Amino acid sequence: MSGFFTSSIGRKYAMALSAFFLMFFLIMHVALNAVSLFSEDAFNQASHFMGTNPLIQFLMQPVLMLGVVFHFVMGFILEIKNRSARVVKYAKNNGAANSTWMSRNMIYSGLFILIFLVIHFLDFWIPEINTKYIVGDMSGLHDGSFRYFHELQHKFIPIWRVALYCIGFIFLALHLLHGFDSAFQSLGANNKYTKGLKGFGKAYAILIPLMFIIIALFHHFNH
């Protein structure tokens, strides 16, 4: 396997594998968030479990961070390399004639997702880390009851934040609309199941971000 990951195809595999990992994480994330639509108590219990379980906190969370950082860094490295493969640009290029906007602009949708992630981390992850590991309060309680559901609702009171999150999820959908199929192709999976997979990929790319949008809107209108 020496030199595999420094080759162009090896880098494709690496991008695809990290994409699969992140796409699986998105399912977990949206499923947990969707619980908040139905039951405050169940959402609190699930959040407390996720936020205090050592396996999730000290193994899964760092692995996830690594996956996110790797996918972004690798994406930018590949973009720089790819741009350097054409020194003189075309005076006229009709990209729309042969490819989708999403496929040609993964770097821009990815960049917007990165900006969104920074905001999302500042909103939720950093305050959580501060409460648990700097203040040292692992109880998950505030005024005698679990704080998670109320914190979630409180965050989505300002309409500007809801709008910002919706825009972030739209870019996520655009990224996934190409990324899902692309990951399979990169792993060499182009066969009789590809047509079905493309359909599933479209559904995944639209439904997952849509679910996140519904959750944000739900808490904005129901706080």
Added chain:
Amino acid sequence: MNLTLKIWRQKDSKTKGQMVDYKVTDISEHMSFLEMMDVLNEQLVNSGDEPVAFDHDCREGICGMCSMYINGEAHGPDRGITTCQLHMRMFNDGDTITIEPFRAKAFPVIKDLVVDRMSFERIQQAGGYISVNTSGNTQDANALPISKHAADEAMDAAACIGCGACVATCKNSSAMLFVGAKVAQYALLPQGQVEAADRVKNMVAQMDLEGFGNCTNTGACEVECPKGISLENIARMNREFLKASIKG
């Protein structure tokens, strides 16, 4: 029809080029694009100007020599054709047509619209062949049973004429459709499977060395390929490369 042509002019590989405007008149819609270029060149020669250099050979869509980027697309706006098969009926009277060379770091411009595609040749030399004993005891290829499905797929991959439209079209200047086709063409047949691991590793290494970009699966190459080479060939190459890398 009367047309305005915006053509990339570049004296040689060391000189900086630029787009230059030309007018051509009375162009018949039945002419091929290259015949229209011939008319322009005749006009330029008659007026004492340097004719536009462009690659062409068979003018039948077989050799893969013609290589123009017309109105933002490799081989122009039609599908499944090379530049020589493009006809002027695809354009309208009064149109402005932009004509550029195939652009990629690995395809340096030699002059005007002529680019050096020897990088493809070097990739082929790195493994795009099978080793056969030619001492007089060569086995007849038909003696080996090959399934119709595999033979058809190999033949489809072998249809690649190495024109470079995939590289020119790809936003990353990736050569993976070309290399994928060459790898798949042999990997599908028993004669090619003997050296399959070395072939894919050597051809991919040479492709990377030449400075082509990475494939990001936009699928533009498949759409613009004059021979309809499928993205399945890239997927097959990826599988072959992984298999070869695991074997060591």
